[in-house]
Amino acid sequence: xxxxxxxxxxxxxxxxxxxxxxxxxxxxxxxxxxxxxxxxxxxxxxxxxxxxxxxxxxxxxxxxxxxxxxxxxxxxxxxxxxxxxxxxxxxxxxxxxxxx
Amino acid sequence: xxxxxxxxxxxxxxxxxxxxxxxxxxxxxxxxxxxxxxxxxxxxxxxxxxxxxxxxxxxxxxxxxxxxxxxxxxxxxxxxxxxxxxxxxxxxxxxxxxxxxxxxxxxxxxxxxxxxxxxxxxxxxxxxxxxxxxxxxxxxxxxxxxxxxxxxxxxxxxxxxxxxxxxxxxxxxxxx
Numbered sequence: 001x002x003x004x005x006x007x008x009x010x011x012x013x014x015x016x017x018x019x020x021x022x023x024x025x026x027x028x029x030x031x032x033x034x035x036x037x038x039x040x041x042x043x044x045x046x047x048x049x050x051x052x053x054x055x056x057x058x059x060x061x062x063x064x065x066x067x068x069x070x071x072x073x074x075x076x077x078x079x080x081x082x083x084x085x086x087x088x089x090x091x092x093x094x095x096x097x098x099x100x
Numbered sequence: 101x102x103x104x105x106x107x108x109x110x111x112x113x114x115x116x117x118x119x120x121x122x123x124x125x126x127x128x129x130x131x132x133x134x135x136x137x138x139x140x141x142x143x144x145x146x147x148x149x150x151x152x153x154x155x156x157x158x159x160x161x162x163x164x165x166x167x168x169x170x171x172x173x174x175x176x177x178x179x180x181x182x183x184x185x186x187x188x189x190x191x192x193x194x195x196x197x198x199x200x201x202x203x204x205x206x207x208x209x210x211x212x213x214x215x216x217x218x219x220x221x222x223x224x225x226x227x228x229x230x231x232x233x234x235x236x237x238x239x240x241x242x243x244x245x246x247x248x249x250x251x252x253x254x255x256x257x258x259x260x261x262x263x264x265x266x267x268x269x270x271x272x273x274x275x276x
Contacts, residue, residue, distance in 0.1 A: 070161060
């Protein structure tokens with residue numbers, strides 16, 4: 001039986017990799033993928049605690065997280081397509097209309 | 101070491117390495133392939149935790165749905181132009197340091213509290229009813245009884261997301 005803090009370490013590592021991707025990359029597709037990585041890290045934690053405590057509630061929450069991830073991916077990719085049609089770029093530094 | 105433990109560490113190593121590849125590859129298509137490896141190994145980790153239904157959902161929804169959507173969009177927009185640009189923004193050092201602070205904090209907290217995570221009586225997943233009735237049945241029963249209202253709200257969220265995605269990605273007609 002794997003001790004639960006190993007799952008938490010794995011979740012923390014994946015979440016941090018996602019954070020690094022969001023903070024440092026300029027390509028918007030990679031940023032969206034990093035957000036998916038972070039959601040997966042959360043799911044690992046939820047399901048590890050669900051198995052640890054012998055309850056299904058964590059798995060239900062994980063299903064909702066996956067639902068939100070699907071909705072977020074659909075809307076995010078719609079934004080990417082609309083953005084690419086207007087500016088012909090995937091670089092987030094060139095999308096600065098609302099920046100001061 | 102039991103089979104479960106060996107599988108967990110193998111899947112964890114694959115997940116972390118391919119996650120690092122996701123954020124470091126120049127080509128977005130390579131990133132998508134590495135993301136598929138990460139998602140599949142996370143599904144394997146769900147299997148070692150006896151969450152078979154979630155593993156199936158992970159493969160079907162994430163790899164079969166979201167990731168294919170990503171690849172579609174990558175193919176729609178040109179990849180060649182972005183490869184030759186600089187891949188990391190100007191503030192990458194600040195972001196990297198912030199992320200390092202975050203992971204050291206997380207590891208410190210989990211490491212300090214690891215003894216409090218051990219339950220008084222060991223109720224592992226094998227002894228619990230999760231293993232006997234079947235994971236899908238338990239999840240389904242919980243989802244359609246206690247969590248029925250959140251389930252319906254999630255369906256509304258998906259509907260709103262579909263409408264929003266179509267409205268965002270729709271090409272404007274010449275009629276206006």
